[in-house]
Amino acid sequence: MHTVWVRQHNRLAQKLSSINPHWSDEQVYQETRKIVEAQLQIITYKHWLPYIVGEEGMNMLGPYKGYRRNIDPSISNVFATAAFR
Numbered sequence: 001m002h003t004v005w006v007r008q009h010n011r012l013a014q015k016l017s018s019i020n021p022h023w024s025d026e027q028v029y030q031e032t033r034k035i036v037e038a039q040l041q042i043i044t045y046k047h048w049l050p051y052i053v054g055e056e057g058m059n060m061l062g063p064y065k066g067y068r069r070n071i072d073p074s075i076s077n078v079f080a081t082a083a084f085r
Contacts, residue, residue: 013032
């Protein structure tokens, strides 16, 4: 999956760079990163997570209430490893 997302990032970066030739490499990278992160979030929360936690779990999570920058989104490696087993 990592390779798929890296290739998606590079594909989008090439397109954004050609559309916006005045952008620096850093700006192209950051804008592409935002798009790829959004795509990954859509796939995770709309297509993958409902199958993992089911309707009851999705109801417990509730609707998306918007971005809150004071919340730490990281998870421990132990949890991530156990969750994917």
